[in-house]
Amino acid sequence: MTTVGPLEDQLTADFYHYESLLPDEERKILLKARAFMRDEIRPLVNDAWAKAELPPELIEKFRGSGLIALGYEGYGEHKPAVSHLLGGMLGMEMARTDASVCTFFGVHNGLGFYSLYAGGSEEQRERFLPAMAGLDKIGAFALTEPEGGSDVAGGMRTTARREGDTWVLDGAKKWIGNATLADLVVVFARDIEDDQVKAFVVERGTPGFRPEKIEGKIALRIVQNAQITLSGVRVPEANRLQRINDFRDVAEILRQTRGGVAWMALGVMIGAYELALEYAKERHAFGRPIAGFQLVQDHLVKCLGDITASWGMLVQLARLQDSGIFRDQDSALAKAFVTSRMREVVARCREIFGGNGILLDHDIARFFADAEALYSYEGTQEMQTLIVGKAITGHSAFV
Incomplete structure (x- = not known):
């Protein structure tokens, strides 16, 4: 220490x-x-x-x-x-x-x-x-589909068909970050022979692989999300990831990364809180800084409490990861709790800015909008709740 x-x-x-x-x-x-x-x-x-x-x-x-x-x-x-x-x-x-x-x-x-x-x-x-x-090649991860988000494990429509030492991929993916500029995209597809999910590295320029940027987003606007169409994309067996042979292997990757989204949500909370705190000290109303108003202080203290509680949860989550006893429900609870606290914190912080809170010039609008994306991606609130609910009750509520 x-x-x-x-x-x-x-x-x-x-x-x-x-x-x-x-x-x-x-x-x-x-x-x-x-x-x-x-x-x-x-x-x-x-x-x-x-x-x-x-x-x-x-x-x-x-x-x-x-x-x-x-x-x-x-x-x-x-x-x-x-x-x-x-x-x-x-x-x-x-x-x-x-x-x-x-x-x-x-x-x-x-x-x-x-x-x-x-x-x-x-x-x-x-x-x-x-x-x-070395960032000489940029990577992306293509799992989510136009008709499959939380249910993609059992409803994956993108298929892989083997022909000798080549695999043929057909289907579509959506919301794939970095896809418009990626050199290497890890694409997940259902093997039509054994009905198991496998992973393939598709390289930029492969015929039949077409990423199209998703326009009109109100959050995470810098991220280049794409919808990908795969039409007879031919990938060599040498590009099939050898240690991913079913969705359990995919779930292991998601389990590791889901906790990262909770840390990101903490960062969004902190960024918004710091902006609101500084603004409250500088903004004057009725002849004094608004930081001296009781209701503004109430907002700030509640934000700080949510940040501190979330940080403590994530510290213990990291310890569990380092100890090797990390479980699905651990990251699911963190993602569910911290992103819900984030949503409340950025709303309180934006409120402190009043009308200025909708201007990009003050930064807080960016945090407020981006929080909505973090709340949903890497597993929705409802899915994380079902994972934790099953763990604590022993009963699955999944449809």
Whole structure:
């Protein structure tokens, strides 16, 4: 455990000094990421969000950040393994600046990279991961379908048909982050022979693979989500991930990444709270800062309470992950609880801004809108509730 450290290094939202639980070396990594997000990424996000674009310079800045592939021991720049606590706090730190940027990172470095890391053979790891670690190739993860979200496990319509050493993929995927610019997309499809879900690495430019950007989003506008059409896409057996042979293997990936969304939700809460706190100190009404009004303080204290409770839950979640006794219901409860608290916190914070709260200039509108996406993706509130409900009652309420 490290000491609390200088006040200028502490987040105003870290009321119980949770960051002090990190060892000194890991806290240095977190502070470096904090400076990177503040100095390099923050100046780009409002313009990119307004234009619904992911600017190339943002990707280029990440390439030199040292954050890509952090925690995947032995790949890319041979970076060491890090604790789940640091991994979670890094996600929190990114979302504290912008949830879209954190989502881009999470899709590439989490869902995409981890699918290959956990599901690929050693040969596949060596072939794909070094380029992803250097951001020379961008990754994506294609599971959700136009007619299948929470029920995709049993209702996957995208199919895979084997012809010798080649697989033929047909179907469609939707809401696939990074897909319009990805070089490597991990596509999940149902093998028509054994009816099991398998995973395939589809490379950019493969005939029959067509990603189309989804327009008109009101949240996570920087993320380049796409609907993908697969028409006779031919993928070699060498690109089938050898360690993913049914949906249980897919669920293992989702179990690991679902907790990351809860950390992101914490970051969104903290970002919104910090904005509201500073605004309340600066904004005057009736001749005094609105921070001196009882009802504004009530909003801020309730926000801080939700942040502190959520952070404590996630610290214990990280400990469970590091201990190896991590269960589906652990990440499901965290995702359900923290995202629901996030929704309330960003609403309170936006309210403190009054009419200014709907202006992108004040940043809070971006947090308010992006929170809705985090609330829904990586498993809806209802699905997380059913997972935890089954665990505590012993009865499945799934249809």
